């Protein structure tokens with residue numbers, strides 16, 4: 001297997017990105033589809049990774065810092081259940097960080113599902129504050145500086 005790499009999604013990738021997010025968040029985790037896709041998708045930078053067979057198997061999105069801030073937000077991180085633990089999620093996260101730096105961000109924040117907390121800690125994130133429930137799932141805010 002080649003080492004996972006990730007790049008910015010093109011419009012051609014979008015149907016596969018949506019299908020992956022639907023499999024993971026709607027079908028696997030029970031998130032309502034009307035919440036899963038939202039109006040922030042249009043302005044976000046989407047990243048995707050393909051496996052050796054060419055399938056889109058991991059994705060995530062970057063929301064640029066609001067006016068007056070240099071903290072970007074990440075979200076909708078998903079790896080297909082069949083490839084978890086093989087580095088696809090980490091490759092997407094690294095590319096999202098790279099894209100954030102290219103756009104002038106100095107830090108990144110996200111709402112981590114508590115089951116994914118270790119994944120983000122491995123990538124340099126620290127939890128901020130208490131856990132809370134969002135879309136019926138326990139989350140914690142996590143943050144890291146960008147180089």
Ligand SMILES: CC(C)(COP(=O)(O)OP(=O)(O)OC[C@H]1O[C@@H](n2cnc3c(N)ncnc32)[C@H](O)[C@@H]1OP(=O)(O)O)[C@@H](O)C(=O)NCCC(=O)NCCS
Pocket residue numbers: 024058076077078079080083084085086087088089090091111112113115116117118119120122
């Ligand atoms: C979270 C998720 C995106 C991780 O993707 P992945 O491709 O499995 O992650 P990777 O293989 O790149 O893992 C990178 C590192 O994090 C660790 N890791 C990944 N998921 C983990 C988890 N749930 N718990 C503990 N450690 C985890 C891996 O062991 C690996 O550690 P290493 O650097 O020591 O080898 C994937 O599990 C997923 O889609 N989960 C369901 C949706 C979800 O929870 N999304 C997060 C929303 S906040």
